[in-house]
Amino acid sequence: xxxxxxxGSKARLEAAYDRFAQHVVEAVQSGRKLGRQxxxxxxxxxRQQLAAAGEFSAGQGERFKEFLxxxxxxxxxxxARQARQFGLEARQHLQPERLRDGMLxxxxxxxxxxxxxxxxxxxxxxxxxxxxxxxxxSAGTLTCLNCxxxxxxxxxxxxxxxxxxxxxxxxxxx
Numbered sequence: 068x069x070x071x072x073x074x075g076s077k078a079r080l081e082a083a084y085d086r087f088a089q090h091v092v093e094a095v096q097s098g099r100k101l102g103r104q105x106x107x108x109x110x111x112x113x114r115q116q117l118a119a120a121g122e123f124s125a126g127q128g129e130r131f132k133e134f135l136x137x138x139x140x141x142x143x144x145x146x147a148r149q150a151r152q153f154g155l156e157a158r159q160h161l162q163p164e165r166l167r168d169g170m171l172x173x174x175x176x177x178x179x180x181x182x183x184x185x186x187x188x189x190x191x192x193x194x195x196x197x198x199x200x201x202x203x204x205s206a207g208t209l210t211c212l213n214c215x216x217x218x219x220x221x222x223x224x225x226x227x228x229x230x231x232x233x234x235x236x237x238x239x240x241x
Contacts, residue, residue, distance in 0.1 A: 077224075077225055080123070080127065080203065080225075081203060081222070081223040081224055081225065082223070083117070083122050083123045083127070083131070084131050084134065084135075084203045084205075084223055085205070085222075085223045086117065086122060087113060087114070087117055087122075087123075087128070087131045087135065088131075088135050088138070088139075088205060088223075090113040090116070090117065091106075091109050091110050091113045091135060091139075092139075094109035094112065094113060106136075106139065107136075110132045110135060110136070111132070114128035114129070114131065114132055115128075130203075131203075134202060134203050134204065137196075137198075137202075138196075138204065138205060149184055149185075149188050152184065153184065156180055196238060196239045196240075197212070197236060197237070197238060197239075198226050198236070198237045198238075198239050199226065199235055199236055199237075200226050200227060200228045200235040200236075201225065201226065202225070202226050203223060203224070203225055203226070204220065204223065204224070204226055204239060205220075205222075205223045206220050206221055206222050206223060206241075207219075207220055207239050207240060207241045208220070208239070208240045208241070209226065209237035209238070209239055210237060210238045210239075210240070211229040211231070211232060211234045211236075211237055212234060212236040212237060212238060213229060213232050213234030213236070214229060214231050214232040214234060216229050216230070216231045216232070216234075218230075218237070
């Protein structure tokens, strides 16, 4: 009976996490700014509303914020950093005298730098999303960092140890 209750509790928490994540994403998308501050404010407001509605406890809501921060915040932060860096490089390279003296060379440099920046961003995003057993995550693919076994999650679920090697750390992809 305890396994059934445990599975029922897990399923309820996973469904509540999905609702929480959806509400936060909608709140952030409805605003004009998509920065870290707006993301944090949307999470807190959503946590308060759903906890008041009895969807989950205040403590569970705080854990959901941690999970969602881990799931989405690296994307917001990386986008903001890359946009700032690209803006700085564009201002430096697009000065009128540089355009006059070497427009094609400057454009090639910008494109090369943009490509390198996007590759770096891709590598960092791939490495930044590490999950551990016991955490909740949305649907996607988990790759065991110990043995490279791939686990496909069709829905939000608790991260279980690797069925092959019992490893507890995974890289997530979508």
